[in-house]
Amino acid sequence: MSLHARVVAELSTFRLDVDVDIEDGETVAVLGPNGAGKSTLVKAIAGLRPLDEGFVRIDSIVFDDPDTGVFVAPEQRNIGVVFQDHRLFPQLDALDNVAFGLRARGMSRTEARRVARAWLDRMHLSDHAAQKLDTLSGGQAQRVALARALASEPRLLLLDEPLAALDAATRAEVRRDLRTHLTGTTASALLITHDPVDAYALADRVIVIEDGRVTQSGDLSEVTTHPQSRYVADLVGTNLVPGTIDAGVLRTSDGVSIAVPADSPDGPAFASIRPGSVALHRSEPEGSARNVWLVEVIELDVRADRIRVRLDGPIGLVAELTPPGHEALALRPGDRIWASVKASEVGISEDFSR
Amino acid sequence: MSLHARVVAELSTFRLDVDVDIEDGETVAVLGPNGAGKSTLVKAIAGLRPLDEGFVRIDSIVFDDPDTGVFVAPEQRNIGVVFQDHRLFPQLDALDNVAFGLRARGMSRTEARRVARAWLDRMHLSDHAAQKLDTLSGGQAQRVALARALASEPRLLLLDEPLAALDAATRAEVRRDLRTHLTGTTASALLITHDPVDAYALADRVIVIEDGRVTQSGDLSEVTTHPQSRYVADLVGTNLVPGTIDAGVLRTSDGVSIAVPADSPDGPAFASIRPGSVALHRSEPEGSARNVWLVEVIELDVRADRIRVRLDGPIGLVAELTPPGHEALALRPGDRIWASVKASEVGISEDFSR
Amino acid sequence: RTSPGNNPSGTATPGISGNLSISAAASLQGAFTEMAAAFENAHPKVSVSINFGASSTLARQIIDGAPVDVFASADQTTMTKVADAQLLRDIPTVFATNSLEIIVRKGNPSSIDSLADLTGTGLIYVTCAPEVPIGRYAAEALLDAGVTVKPASFEPDVKGIVTKVSSGEADAGIVYRTDVLAAGKTAAGVAIPDQFDVRATYPQAVLMSSPNETAASAWMSFISGAEGQAILRAYGFGQP
């Protein structure tokens, strides 16, 4: 099932206007900051919020088109939705929540319960089948919501942050299970997430929505290697500095100069600097690195096998250290140190927004 | 303000029994899988669910003690709570939600609104102050909930996954803001999260709860370097293999042998293997590595600067590759390859649970 | 018109004043409302307020301590109840009578001319329950006339019969003459021959607890007087 849509929704203080296309069997991740309009998009495609402009077409059938007045009711769209706020049925137990869609589509009670039970098993919730909804934990409820949406095997899935409340291990497991499900069927899916790992693991393509419009879309690798906005850069962990290149030097609007590879084309561009390529020093470094700044340590994010350091200076930067490097420097927030980046390590992507 | 509590709550199919101690000004992170009882713990400490056994003491005052019948009403505890399901007041706008606690404690309306507005600004929600609650996006609502809990400056904060719905950038920002707040006041906090980054960034100490009991607690580095359970190991990204050591070899219950450093003490123990120390090979490796297994690639988690590979074999393993290594191997899920680990790279922690 | 000067009761007790509360049967509404105006005219310092209701309700209220001066009932039985409770100042006096009439729909479409016509097939006849005086009287009249009628309903009060007939749902019923008059154009009356008629009597009495006994006595005599009786006559009531 393929989806082609242009969704325009006018809320009192917010306007959403995005194009979404999902091909047969494809999974598209929608990324974007809070309040970008992702959930609104889901509601519009599901038919819970009629469009103000645009259209929603699935395969060749128009589901919503204000111009011609076509509007297909949500229950006739065969679209499965996991809502960000779950929207489970509080008066039913977990099992009947999952069985609901099957029963609504005419399956017998016993059969529907059988299928629902299998889904609960898959979500490791067998022990909680008979529990009333309001006694489930946050993560359990989210898995029930996911099972409920998947159980009736819709041909298009709209998943609004379906893994946000899960613990790390369950999350990985459910993510894997979801991928098996998505690749094993011809169903298409639109996945909203704040976690790039979800997008990497599940999606074929990414759409980035910011403030109601699409700011970037395409293959995952494309998007991550050429981030076009601060949001994407933050997301993939790359430092992104907009400016204008002139003869191998990018100058930001604040007047900071960054040496870039000599063969970079002139004009507006983003400099992208991988955290791993930022070297840190207690004293001013000498040598070949042409970009050297005095910076202040703002924040340390210490993981078992890598340490991220957020720095403030002429430009904001994130550096990544190995544990030995970290131990040698013994950084604390507030320390003033030197950061250097080789010009050859600076990536350049043209800035299409200007 | 210090918290000392033993919380026992009997739910129909679940029993929570944990000890929690938070010293003056300390922030303790509570980690644990879904359904471990974290939210139940929050409700009990806040006074929304009277204890079945145990006690809750803040500083030297007993707030709840079934034995003596003492029970202090929630509104007299001065504990701020961010609920996992937010529990905002739907009939008030964002501003009045944040002002609610101040008003309830007797602040004048204008003054309360002024303070609330400052909190909304801090959460980047100034534009949404007048919005009705049910029109806020998921992430916006969560920030309102956080602002509401912080605004009345409680001396103990209970934060139940306060950052789960935030996008990456906002999350980092709010996390930083939260840390400033927590270190800037004498308030103590208990932070529930599924994201170890939150724990690293905000907490002085960690408590791990699994199935209603504390399985591990202590300094962050302690917990991560000596994970005592599968859950913790998964969380910190380390491979954890339980077994019994005998003369430099750890034998699992499945009969797999792992060579460990020769000086390891005999007895029950966990072998922990950092993903970075797992080497992958297309053909059977020769050389000094004493642990070599034929494994299958299950899943790849590709990030910009590192690639995680989940492997299935005699033992489940996660390996981490650098981008060049990844390119050289060109792995796909389903590939059968060789994994090797040097005995000297295997960490050992004693298994206290047996 | 009697002026205060030659009003016997007015001259007898020149100083009466204050409030006068009367509990009166609902069927007296028209007559007593006019009566009160006339009385106030005669005794300008008195203000009359009348509590209309079913006689039985009024009796119950009096037994429960209603602060009224005079009780005017539509039948003796009810008055007896109050008397038995030792609440009357003197023996009740009958001040009016009422006679029966057949009430029929406007224009008498069923052409009813006598009690015997009430047996007509398909004719809807409504009466009152035997617990209510008019129900008893109607049954007596029919018995005397040797007519057996099957009623469609036993109304709890006369108003029920009047309402049903005047709204056309029932064809006929036996009610008081005064009721037919009050119904005006919405219904019509058919007289019942004297030999079958039953004379209903209206007694009234001053109550033991009367807060304004002088005014109450004045009211009693006013009604028995010429002016009072003339008003009652105008509303269809008979001589005591």
Add this chain to the structure above:
Amino acid sequence: MNSTVGDRRRARRTNRPPVLAVLMAGIAVAFFALPFFGLLWRVPWSEAWSLLTDPESLKALRLSVYCSLWATALAVVFGTPLAWVLARYGFPGRRIVRALCLLSLVLPPVVGGVALFAAFGRRGLLGDPLFDWFGVRLPFSTAGVVLAQTFVGMPFFVLTVEAALRGLDRRAEDAARTLGASPWYAFRRVTLPAIKPALFAGAVLAWARAFGEFGATITFAGNFPGRTRTLPLAVYLALESNPGQALVLSVFMIAISFAVIVGLRDRWLGGSSDGDPT
């Protein structure tokens, strides 16, 4: 923290309502209870049994139960869609329609009967068609009693249920639609269970009003033993002739309602007992 906490050492563990609320609720309860005790006190208990088992009383009881249940059923069957439409769909004149449906609440009882005559009586707007098409004459029939009781009882149901529907969060219903549930299925499986307390409350109110209905019934349907004489009518008549029996019958009516209302499990009124730590 502060001294009030220390003072609370002996505070109750369970959640008790504030004193003022209990006080006011107590006054309200006393206000309702006193008249009943007063009634009970006046009942001639020695003759109660014989007065009660009088065949006329039993006939009236049977009829009352029968009619009030029918009236409640009709109110629920027609009132639910009406409440739904009123709560959920904006259409011009909605407020006027709502007002129309509630007017019978304020009609003095007898006028209610007259109004019913005007509509369904022999000379009423619909009287002739009803008779010509269905051969039905409503006045003086048991059906007329049911009609009158429905007329006065149904508004209670409609208003209660409409209020509940308006207060309801519709997000669960939306979710049901995405799961393939037709509006009707979603209403039945999601909405109705959620407003169950209001449905029961509304039905009880409508039933109670129908069971105690007097004025419109007597005016519209008359008073014929076994056909249209319900308990309230029997009580009224007995008040004339035998006040003792009237009191006995009233207390009996009260007892029946008492049984019905006490029998209403809290569960049907909604809300789990979780919240009640006692």
Add this chain to the structure above:
Amino acid sequence: MNSTVGDRRRARRTNRPPVLAVLMAGIAVAFFALPFFGLLWRVPWSEAWSLLTDPESLKALRLSVYCSLWATALAVVFGTPLAWVLARYGFPGRRIVRALCLLSLVLPPVVGGVALFAAFGRRGLLGDPLFDWFGVRLPFSTAGVVLAQTFVGMPFFVLTVEAALRGLDRRAEDAARTLGASPWYAFRRVTLPAIKPALFAGAVLAWARAFGEFGATITFAGNFPGRTRTLPLAVYLALESNPGQALVLSVFMIAISFAVIVGLRDRWLGGSSDGDPT
């Protein structure tokens, strides 16, 4: 997807209720509307104005409005805590207390009056203490009218509000408590706004019942012009002497209620208009 989708090309964009529901709601509306049109049809319009502006009618109107508003106020003030206690706190005998508070619903009106006598009359349980302590005699006074109307109207309020409280999600209230709100503050700022539709619905029901109350009033308070003769009592008397006036007064009562109920903005009944795409 399947052919039904194709058939729906011309489907309406807006959300309309299913036909069956509309049909049944329509029948219900007709059932309520017809009697009123019938009444209107019978009213002697030519004399209407003079009948209406008759000083006696105006006196009755004033009294009716005054008493019914007082009764509604009392019902709200005492009924709200009662509903709260009933909905929220488990105590032994709760169901019995609830039943007690609803009994006046089923009492035949006249018996209601008798019961009030038994409690508050001169010979009643509380009659003497009331008089000795406060110098109050309730029967046959305007206060007695208010009492009788409160007695019959308040149960509607209590049951409606209790149902709403039971249906309410308590998590927001809990959250308010952690923010330092006393039970009372939380109730006022969080609970009450959430049950606003039910509060209004309950108050309207109670008011309507009080405004139309007849039997208990005439029995307990009597029928004294200007003191206890409310509109329904005036209608009753007029039915005896001047049926035309009775109809005019009834239609007038209806008009007042109509104004009140139409005036009730949808907003007060709760629910945003979001759901109404038209």
